[in-house]
Amino acid sequence: MAFGIFLNFEKLALSIIEDEINKMTNDIVNVFDDAVGEVDDEKFIYNLYHGCIAATFIVNLYETTLNTIIGRRLGCEENEIFKTSHDVKLQLICTMFHVDLSEIKSDNSYSYLRSMIRLRNDITHFKSNMITEGHYITTENKIPMGTSKDTLALQFTKDYIEKHYKGVLDLLELICKKCNLVLYKDCLVIDCDGRDSACEFVLTKDVYEERGR
Numbered sequence: 781m782a783f784g785i786f787l788n789f790e791k792l793a794l795s796i797i798e799d800e801i802n803k804m805t806n807d808i809v810n811v812f813d814d815a816v817g818e819v820d821d822e823k824f825i826y827n828l829y830h831g832c833i834a835a836t837f838i839v840n841l842y843e844t845t846l847n848t849i850i851g852r853r854l855g856c857e858e859n860e861i862f863k864t865s866h867d868v869k870l871q872l873i874c875t876m877f878h879v880d881l882s883e884i885k886s887d888n889s890y891s892y893l894r895s896m897i898r899l900r901n902d903i904t905h906f907k908s909n910m911i912t913e914g915h916y917i918t919t920e921n922k923i924p925m926g927t928s929k930d931t932l933a934l935q936f937t938k939d940y941i942e943k944h945y946k947g948v949l950d951l952l953e954l955i956c957k958k959c960n961l962v963l964y965k966d967c968l969v970i971d972c973d974g975r976d977s978a979c980e981f982v983l984t985k986d987v988y989e990e991r992g993r
Contacts, residue, residue, distance in 0.1 A: 783974040790848065790981040791969045793841040797945055800834040804938035809919055817919030819933050824917065831936040832903050838941075838948050839900040842866065842893060845952050845963075848982045849873055853961060866897070870955075877959040887954055892947025895928070899935055902926035962988040 808823040846869045850856045854876055861872070874881040884890060908924040911917055911932075919933040934940055949963075956963045964983045971979035978991030 783972045784979075786967075786971050786973075786980055788967045788969055788971055788979075788981045790841055790844050791965070791967055793837045793844065794965065795969075796837045797834050797841065800830040800837075801938060801942050801945060803830045804834075804936075804941060806937045806939055808937060809933055817933065819917040819919065819921075821917070824932070824936065827936040827938075831941050834941050834945070835896055835899050835903065838896050838945050842948055842952065843869075845955075845982060846870060846873065848980065849955075849959070849961065852980060853959075853982060853984065873955065873959065879955075879958040884951075884955060884958065887951065889947045889951035889954060892944045893951050895930070896944045896948060898927045898929070899923075902928050956982060960985055964988060 804827050805823065808820050808827055810818045810820055843866060846866065847862055850861060850869060850873065854873070856862075861869075864872075870884065871881055873879070874884065902923045906923075907926070911924055912921045917932065919931060921933070922928060922931050923935075928935065930940070953963050955961075962983045962985055964978060964981055967979060967981050973979045976991055977983075977987045983991075
């Protein structure tokens with residue numbers, strides 16, 4: 781008898797994000813007597829490295845989860861649907877599960893997602909390498925020609941990335957709850973339905989409640 785084997789990329793993303801966040805620090809600014817904040821280049825580069833990876837995979841986690849809901853829980857096989865934007869995918873999910881989209885977008889967790897998407901887009905579509913004029917990067921400088929509202933000195937700290945990671949997880953939990961689904965973080969990266977059907981990152985409530993029986 782053949783079993784279904786699943787690659788739960790969301791589970792891998794969780795591990796990557798948490799590992800990168802754990803390597804980050806909050807101490808990247810030197811404050812002098814005149815209260816001018818100077819970003820420490822060496823510490824900033826270290827956090828930039830790990831923060832870029834974490835930010836990219838936080839957005840990846842969100843999109844992959846939406847794809848799992850659309851493909852596995854809604855049974856969609858149309859490739860063109862998977863090529864659409866995050867907003868279209870979320871709207872489709874809400875429509876099919878009869879969920880009020882405004883209730884999702886009005887939740888504070890959605891603002892964390894939008895902030896992280898802006899950061900991911902700014903580093904993925906990096907436009908200019910000229911940050912500022914002067915002797916050093918300050919606490920006021922932002923990604924040049926970027927869309928992010930927050931400064932570089934804030935964005936690439938452990939607390940900032942961790943807060944946004946938690947916010948996106950809360951958003952995914954909210955979406956699943958509204959759709960009568962469950963975010964199953966105990967799945968394996970490579971899982972199989974030979975034991976039971978609780979082998980994916982997003983489950984129906986029935987499958988979740990029957991797991992292990």
